Amino acid sequence: MQRRRFVQLGIGSLVVAAAGFVVSGMSRLVVARDTALLLGAPLLLAGFSLAVAAFALAVLASIGVVDVDDSGA
Incomplete structure (x- = not known):
């Protein structure tokens, strides 16, 4: 697994949660x-x-179960 995957998951979670609030x-x-909360709940x-x-x-x-590749490629 590449290190940038962690960054993508973190930024993705922030963007999707912010979209839920919007x-x-x-x-x-x-x-x-109540309907508005039901519309935003799946994104949150x-x-x-x-x-x-x-x-x-x-x-x-x-803990070493998943190997993290530090290369940029």
Whole structure:
């Protein structure tokens, strides 16, 4: 596994979670609060899942189960 995969997972989780907040906030202008939260919830869940995956990979790499390739290619 390449080191940049950790960075991609971290940035991806932040972007997807931020998109969830934007979707739920912007949809409150059009629909009710509960419906807006239901629209943003899948993105927030996906962002949280990406963050958990990044953490799990970091733990596995630190204990030596997953080899991390430091090369840039």
